[in-house]
Every structure is written in C-alpha cells, then in structure tokens.
Amino acid sequence: MSETYYERRDLEDFAYIGEYAPEAGAKFFDYYGVATSAGVLTEREKALIALAVATVRHCPYCIDAYTHKCLSLGVANDEMMEAVHVGAAMVAGDTLAHATQIRKIIKKKEM
Amino acid sequence: MNADPQALATESFIDRLKACGFYPLRAETVEILQLNITRRCNLNCKHCHVQAGPSRTERMSRExxxxxxxxxxxxxxxxxxxTGGAPELHPDIAWLVQSLAGLGKRLIVRSNLVVLLEPAQRPLMEVFAANRVELVGSLPDCRPERSERQRGAGTFPRSIEAIRELNRIGYGRSDGSLKLDLVHNPAGAFLPGSQAALESEYRRILQQRYGVSFNQLFSLVNCPIGRYWHYLTASGNLEDYLRMLRCAFNARTVEKLMCRRTLSVGCDGRLYDCDFNQAADLTVNSGAPNHIQDFEFGRLADREIVVRNHCFACTAGAGSSCQGSLA
Incomplete structure (x- = not known):
C-alpha cells in the first residue's frame, strides 16, 4: 500500500484537533464556526470565498470540504468555477503587482 | 477528548445508539399516520428509496x-x-382525500408535482384545495440541470408549471392558507446543507426566474437504500457516503426522530416504523401489531423501533425527516 502525507481520511480527525490543546482547540472552533456561518454575508457566499481560498492555498482537505459544502448548499458548478477564477486572478494579479518592484529597481539602476 | 475517528466511521447504528444511551429506541406516540398508497409513479427518480416507477402495480385496496x-x-x-409512488395515480385518491378531510386533521399529500399536469390528474388540484390538503412537492434543486439529473429530462419546467398552477388557486402564498412546501434532496452523493440557507436560495431563484412561490422548504438526506443504493454502488460512492453519514451522526437528533411519532402503512396494510423501513421490508417487529387491521394505539405507541444502518441518514448533521431537518 502506498503511503502519503495527505490521506482523505485525515479530514475525519480534524474535529479532534483540540485533543492535546483543548482550550486553544475550543477557541479555534468557536471562531471558525462564527467566521464561516451566516452573518452579514450568507452561508453560501462564505462557502464560495472559502472554496476560492482553499484552492489558492492548495489545501486538499479544504477543497474537499468546501466543494461538498457548496454542493450541499445548492451552489451551481459555474458559480464555484467563477469563484475559483477570482482566486486565480488574484494570484496572477498579486504576482504581477510585485513586478512593480522589478520595474522600480530597473528604472533606478539603468542608465 | 479521546474519540477514535476510525471507530466512529465504522460502528453500527445500534452501537452508536447504545453509546449515547438511546438503545433500544422506542416510539413515544403515533401522531403521524403515513400511508404509502401506491408504488406506481410517472417518474423513475434516481434517488427513489421505494423504487417507484411507471411499471409498478402495487396499490392499497379499498378495504x-x-x-x-x-x-x-x-x-x-x-x-x-x-405518499407513494405518486399518490395521485391511485384511482381512489379523491375519495380517500375527501374521506380523511372529514376527520378534521392535518392532511398531507406528497406529490412529484409533474403528475398534476397529466390530464387525468389535473382536476385533483381543485380537490386538494377544496379539502385543505397540505401539498409537499418534490423539487430536488431550484436549478434545472441538477433537478433533471435526478428526475429525468423535461421534469423541471413541468414542475415549475405545476407550482404556477397551484399558486394560481391559492397554494404557496405568504398567507399560508393553502400550504405548498417543497422538498430538496441532494442530486448526488453528498449531504444537504442548512435548510434555512437552501430555502432562502430556492425562494430567491424561484421567485426571480420563474415568479412562483412556496411556503417552506424541507431538506432531506438521501437514504442509502433502494434506487439510491444502486446509484451509490454504480458510481463508486457507496463506501464514502456511508462513512460520511456515520461521521455526521448527531446525537441531538435522536429524540426528535420521525419514527418515534410516526406509523407507516404499506400498500398491503403492513405496518412499519417509517417509509425507509418499509422500502427495506422491515415491518414493525416488537410484538406490536404489524398490520393495519390489528391497529391498536396502546401497543403501537411505545413500541421498540426497528433500527438498521440506513438510520444514519436521519441522524446526519441537522437530521432528516419527512418534515425536513430535525436539529
């Protein structure tokens, strides 16, 4: 059997992540619950944000969890892909925005 | 905290009930009498736990x-x-509704909506309205693609047309005088999200795009039996789905389980703890009467409920029942 660091079943252990640090764990889950449940933004809007962040962050657990959550909330496939494109555009944009540093140095250093 | 996620993902429903002090699970009354009057249906939905369809012939006799x-x-x-099948396809449905309405109780008919547009069934809309029947209509998704993936091509616009007709005669309006509730169940191997969030999305889409309205949305978890079991098996999702249900077990749903207040009657008069046990051919089995001819409230009201692993579908997440979420 091949062994990898990332196993799909690892996600089932997430709920017990506070076992060796119960106070911090409980506080994290309280915060996580508040941050991801409906507030001024709806639950589905937050799920789409989380899906885009999960994909940008390349987290397989979060991609699994939030694709399921989006499906569960009736989010359409094209809505999910649009959200991921926002994430992808942000990554491209923030890469290119850093090119201004290159340009700044070039302009200062070149004769 | 010393829970073992591996054990939680594999143990039986009975073990889980024992662990939280609910085994044996007992009924507390018979408040809802659910009648499955026919297995015949005009649709062949992929998730149908009773495997209803046009070729089924079972139906409840007049007796x-x-x-x-x-x-x-x-x-x-x-x-x-x-319920059914499509109860509208039972030849005695109008007589049954009129007879039951005379009892002055809450009367629900579960409809796939599409069937109400059939010429022979269309007049039933007025019969239901005249007898103050609450209608619970299946609409797995508020968008056509996912809904039709489950129920078949062309079913979505016809469902919308049926809702529009029902709205026209007074169903599903905000005054709630004639109730039209809708049922969501996932079109795939995943669990439904929060009922409130789904209801808000259904309301927005159905109103904005189609100009139709409903009262409440009931969000149901698909039960891994019948045709849905076959779908899970064929799509390679069975193991994951069963594991997902187990991992989502919520002890707070157990006291509110539908079977504790419901008695389900099959086409042949046999009694079951719920429609899922009926589909799985598990009759009431605790010494209590198991046929409607022997109906005896005192012996049925606190009967022991027959539980199996498919019961995890009703305890997952916010829980699930014919009236939607539990917790």
Whole structure:
C-alpha cells in the first residue's frame, strides 16, 4: 500500500484537533464556526470565498470540504468555477503587482 | 477528548445508539399516520428509496384504505401523510382525500408535482384545495440541470408549471392558507446543507426566474437504500457516503426522530416504523401489531423501533425527516 502525507481520511480527525490543546482547540472552533456561518454575508457566499481560498492555498482537505459544502448548499458548478477564477486572478494579479518592484529597481539602476 | 475517528466511521447504528444511551429506541406516540398508497409513479427518480416507477402495480385496496381511515380517526393521530409512488395515480385518491378531510386533521399529500399536469390528474388540484390538503412537492434543486439529473429530462419546467398552477388557486402564498412546501434532496452523493440557507436560495431563484412561490422548504438526506443504493454502488460512492453519514451522526437528533411519532402503512396494510423501513421490508417487529387491521394505539405507541444502518441518514448533521431537518 502506498503511503502519503495527505490521506482523505485525515479530514475525519480534524474535529479532534483540540485533543492535546483543548482550550486553544475550543477557541479555534468557536471562531471558525462564527467566521464561516451566516452573518452579514450568507452561508453560501462564505462557502464560495472559502472554496476560492482553499484552492489558492492548495489545501486538499479544504477543497474537499468546501466543494461538498457548496454542493450541499445548492451552489451551481459555474458559480464555484467563477469563484475559483477570482482566486486565480488574484494570484496572477498579486504576482504581477510585485513586478512593480522589478520595474522600480530597473528604472533606478539603468542608465 | 479521546474519540477514535476510525471507530466512529465504522460502528453500527445500534452501537452508536447504545453509546449515547438511546438503545433500544422506542416510539413515544403515533401522531403521524403515513400511508404509502401506491408504488406506481410517472417518474423513475434516481434517488427513489421505494423504487417507484411507471411499471409498478402495487396499490392499497379499498378495504385497506378503509382500515387506514378508521385508524386515522384515533384521537392521538393528528396528521395523515399520504405518499407513494405518486399518490395521485391511485384511482381512489379523491375519495380517500375527501374521506380523511372529514376527520378534521392535518392532511398531507406528497406529490412529484409533474403528475398534476397529466390530464387525468389535473382536476385533483381543485380537490386538494377544496379539502385543505397540505401539498409537499418534490423539487430536488431550484436549478434545472441538477433537478433533471435526478428526475429525468423535461421534469423541471413541468414542475415549475405545476407550482404556477397551484399558486394560481391559492397554494404557496405568504398567507399560508393553502400550504405548498417543497422538498430538496441532494442530486448526488453528498449531504444537504442548512435548510434555512437552501430555502432562502430556492425562494430567491424561484421567485426571480420563474415568479412562483412556496411556503417552506424541507431538506432531506438521501437514504442509502433502494434506487439510491444502486446509484451509490454504480458510481463508486457507496463506501464514502456511508462513512460520511456515520461521521455526521448527531446525537441531538435522536429524540426528535420521525419514527418515534410516526406509523407507516404499506400498500398491503403492513405496518412499519417509517417509509425507509418499509422500502427495506422491515415491518414493525416488537410484538406490536404489524398490520393495519390489528391497529391498536396502546401497543403501537411505545413500541421498540426497528433500527438498521440506513438510520444514519436521519441522524446526519441537522437530521432528516419527512418534515425536513430535525436539529
């Protein structure tokens, strides 16, 4: 059997992540619950944000969890892909925005 | 905290009930009498736990229907819930509705909506309205693609047309005088999200895009039996789905489980703890009467419920029942 660091079943252990640090764990889950449940933004809007962040962050657990959550909330496939494109555009944009540093140095250093 | 996620993902429903002190699970009353009057249906939905369809012929005889009406008259029974198949395809449906309406109780008919547009069934809309029947209509998704993936091509616009007709005669309006509730169940191997969030999305889409309205949305977890079991098996999702249900077990749903207040009657008059046990051919089995001809409230009201692993579908997440979420 091949062994990898990332196993799909690892996600089932997430709920017990506070076992060796119960106070911090409980506080994290309280915060996580508040941050991801409906507030001024709806639950589905937050799920789409989380899906885009999960994909940008390349987290397989979060991609699994939030694709399921989006499906569960009736989010359409094209809505999910649009959200991921926002994430992808942000990554491209923030890469290119850093090119201004290159340009700044070039302009200062070149004769 | 020393939970073992591996054990939680594999243990049986009975073990789980024992662990939280609910085994044996007992009924607390018979408040809802659910009648499955026919397995015949005009649709062949991929998730259907009773595997209803156009080729099914089972239906309740007039004799069994009369026994059901007699049982429904018991003072503890407050709700009669008629389901199928498509109950509208039973030739005695109008007579049954009129007879039950005379009892003055809450009367529900579960409809796939599409069937109401059939020429022979269209007049039933007025019969339901005249008898103050609450309609619970299946609409797995508020968008056509996912809904039709489950129910078949062309079903979505016809469902919308049926809702529009029902709205026109007074169903589903905000005054709630004639209730039209809709049922969501996932079109795939995943669990439904929060009922409130889904209801808000359904309301927005159905109103904005189609100009139709409904009262409440009931969000149901698909039960891994019948045709849905076959779908899970064929798509390679069975193991994951069963594991997902187990991992989502929520002890807070157990006291509210539908089977604790419901008695389900099959086409042949046999009694079951719920429609899922009926589909799985698990009759009431605790020494209590198991046929409607022997209906005896005292012996059925606190019977021991027959539980199996498919019961995890009703305890997952916010829980699931014919009236939607539990927790």
């Amino acid at each position: 069994v229907l009369k026994l059901c009406i007699r049982a429904a008259a018991h003072p503890a029974v407050s709700t009669i819930d008629i």
